[in-house]
Amino acid sequence: MKVGNLDNWWMPFTANSAFKASPSPRMVVRSSGVHYYSEDGREIVDAMGGLMSTPCGHSRPEIAAAVAKQLGELAFVVPFNVGHPAAFELAERLATIAPAGLKYSFFVNSGSEAADSAMKIALAYHHKRGESNRTRFVSRERAYHGVNFGGMAIGGIQPNRDAYGIGLPGVVHMRHTWSEENRFTLGQPAAGAELAEDLTRFCTLLGGHNIAACIVEPVAGSTGVLVPPVGYLQRLREICDQQGILLIFDEVITGFGRVGENFAAQRFGVVPDMMTIAKGLTNSAIPMGAVLVSEKIYNVLTDEKRHKGIELFHGYTYSGHPAACAAALAVLDIFERDQLVQRARDAEPILQNAVHALSELEVVTDVRGIGMMAGVDLQPLDTPGARGLQVLQKLYDAGVMVKMTGDTILLGPALVMEPETIKLMVSRIGNVLSDCQTI
Numbered sequence: 390m391k392v393g394n395l396d397n398w399w400m401p402f403t404a405n406s407a408f409k410a411s412p413s414p415r416m417v418v419r420s421s422g423v424h425y426y427s428e429d430g431r432e433i434v435d436a437m438g439g440l441m442s443t444p445c446g447h448s449r450p451e452i453a454a455a456v457a458k459q460l461g462e463l464a465f466v467v468p469f470n471v472g473h474p475a476a477f478e479l480a481e482r483l484a485t486i487a488p489a490g491l492k493y494s495f496f497v498n499s500g501s502e503a504a505d506s507a508m509k510i511a512l513a514y515h516h517k518r519g520e521s522n523r524t525r526f527v528s529r530e531r532a533y534h535g536v537n538f539g540g541m542a543i544g545g546i547q548p549n550r551d552a553y554g555i556g557l558p559g560v561v562h563m564r565h566t567w568s569e570e571n572r573f574t575l576g577q578p579a580a581g582a583e584l585a586e587d588l589t590r591f592c593t594l595l596g597g598h599n600i601a602a603c604i605v606e607p608v609a610g611s612t613g614v615l616v617p618p619v620g621y622l623q624r625l626r627e628i629c630d631q632q633g634i635l636l637i638f639d640e641v642i643t644g645f646g647r648v649g650e651n652f653a654a655q656r657f658g659v660v661p662d663m664m665t666i667a668k669g670l671t672n673s674a675i676p677m678g679a680v681l682v683s684e685k686i687y688n689v690l691t692d693e694k695r696h697k698g699i700e701l702f703h704g705y706t707y708s709g710h711p712a713a714c715a716a717a718l719a720v721l722d723i724f725e726r727d728q729l730v731q732r733a734r735d736a737e738p739i740l741q742n743a744v745h746a747l748s749e750l751e752v753v754t755d756v757r758g759i760g761m762m763a764g765v766d767l768q769p770l771d772t773p774g775a776r777g778l779q780v781l782q783k784l785y786d787a788g789v790m791v792k793m794t795g796d797t798i799l800l801g802p803a804l805v806m807e808p809e810t811i812k813l814m815v816s817r818i819g820n821v822l823s824d825c826q827t828i
């Protein structure tokens with residue numbers, strides 16, 4: 390397939406002018422397993438697994454068949470006061486793999502919508518309980534919760550906020566968990582649990598009784614795979630419990646086997662009150678996200694004694710879209726049949742040891758990782774991000790697609806990637822990085 394005019398698609402999070410002016414813009418026309426295929430017929434290893442969003446590998450025929458069947462039977466029904474079987478079945482199956490008590494699914498269409506929906510559910514929950522004063526949110530520097538107004542406001546990435554005004558009032562950010570002393574740690578760093586006390590400080594400053602929720606990614610993904618220090622998430626849970634604050638985990642990246650359990654909450658042994666998910670939910674074949682909600686919250690919001698009629702004035706035309714539900718059900722079947730969570734557990738040491746071997750290279754200033762996700766910091770050139778763009782292109786030319794965040798390489802391959810391919814992928818990265826000049 391030859392692509393012609395590049396003018397009219399305004400590409401997201403893209404340097405459009407540079408991309409369109411390039412003599413060889415990166416153009417992918419096919420995908421299969423853990424590979425993309427470029428317009429000029431090259432096979433490229435997908436080191437990012439989509440955007441850590443295709444745990445089952447690309448273009449799975451089982452998912453395509455399930456979606457096609459659903460589209461032929463019931464392509465759409467409005468989800469307001471009308472149900473359909475696939476959405477109920479999916480919610481029931483998610484309840485069986487979710488951390489204890491997170492029994493209820495509110496379906497949305499992306500990770501960004503999941504973040505904003507979780508924030509609204511938190512506010513509605515406190516409102517219904519007569520605590521309308523709880524309007525503040527505590528999140529974290531270097532957080533990514535998508536691009537809608539709520540997610541942007543709780544996000545902690547300056548360029549994503551810069552052009553868009555003040556965001557939401559009442560949002561404060563704890564410090565991120567990256568530290569110099571924890572550089573090159575394999576798995577969870579030992580130092581840093583005390584960073585959770587930032588939440589205590591906000592409770593003291595703002596009044597814990599005014600805070601609706603604390604929201605964090607268990608492992609901050611987009612800003613470079615920042616693994617939580619031992620005890621950090623446990624301490625956040627304790628403080629939230631003491632102060633009546635809801636704890637929300639954004640598991641858009643860490644869900645669906647990425648860290649060797651169904652969800653990071655299970656790996657770290659901390660159960661939040663709500664969890665946002667997307668990406669792996671449908672293997673990204675069809676857009677879909679969800680907020681998984683605890684019984685405590687659902688029961689308050691749907692209690693007939695408190696309220697009759699519609700309980701939550703929130704939802705999307707495409708909430709629980711039949712085609713997305715069919716894709717997600719097919720994904721859950723693949724996870725079960727192919728034992729994908731176990732495969733992730735088995736592959737973790739292979740990926741982590743290979744990536745940590747890059748620490749030897751002069752241009753590498755930190756390596757971190759857990760499960761099937763890793764971040765590699767590179768020494769910046771004069772302009773932050775310039776090294777990243779250069780390395781992105783060189784890796785693409787060498788047959789590896791990575792995601793760069795500034796000067797950090799993100800790796801999060803499909804959970805089905807074979808050990809030999811993991812080693813090949815990292816050795817290609819090593820070759821490119823070996824050629825980088827340091828300052």
Ligand SMILES: Cc1ncc(COP(=O)(O)O)c(C=O)c1O
Nearest residue numbers: 499500501533534535639641642
């Ligand atoms: C942790 C996290 N939350 C939310 C999002 C936003 O998801 P989406 O791009 O589907 O809106 C992302 C996307 O990368 C993410 O990593």
